[in-house]
Amino acid sequence: MKGSITFASVLFLFAACAYGQSPTAVPDADSRAVFATVSNWADAIMARDMKSLGNLFADDLVVTTYDGKTRSRAEELKMLEPKENVKTTSIKNVDLRVRVYGRAAVVTALTKMEFVISGKLATTSFRYMAVFVNNSGRWQLAALQTAAPPGP
16 A cells, blocks of 8 residues: 555656646646647647647747747748758657646747758757647647757
8 A cells, every 4th residue: 555655646746747837736637738739739840740830829929039030920830841851850848847827828848859951860959938828728839939058
């Protein structure tokens, strides 16, 4: 019995930390839905699934890149279009945190990506803060700010 309680406690702590909440908080349905949306976003980028990306992006999406430039929804979709010589092979969100505030959610993470570009492996990493909004029961990305990660 004691082993079951310990295992359940560890499982609860892991689940709470995975959703960026304190260990005493249980992730609610909205937090889980946003977390799933972030996972779907990564999957859609890897597959270059333009229909899914279009559904995930709010009509008024604004992306601010680490160099201070901005992109619209249309520009972001154009940038993510499939390219014959580029394949995304891995997207990992580290230190992913989800905080829901009514019909809005703030997501922060360190993202590590791997690509094959013209047959050569390339990697990048960046921190991001994303704002998702709940539009008619569907979480959509409304704003994205990226930044270079600290350190070498």
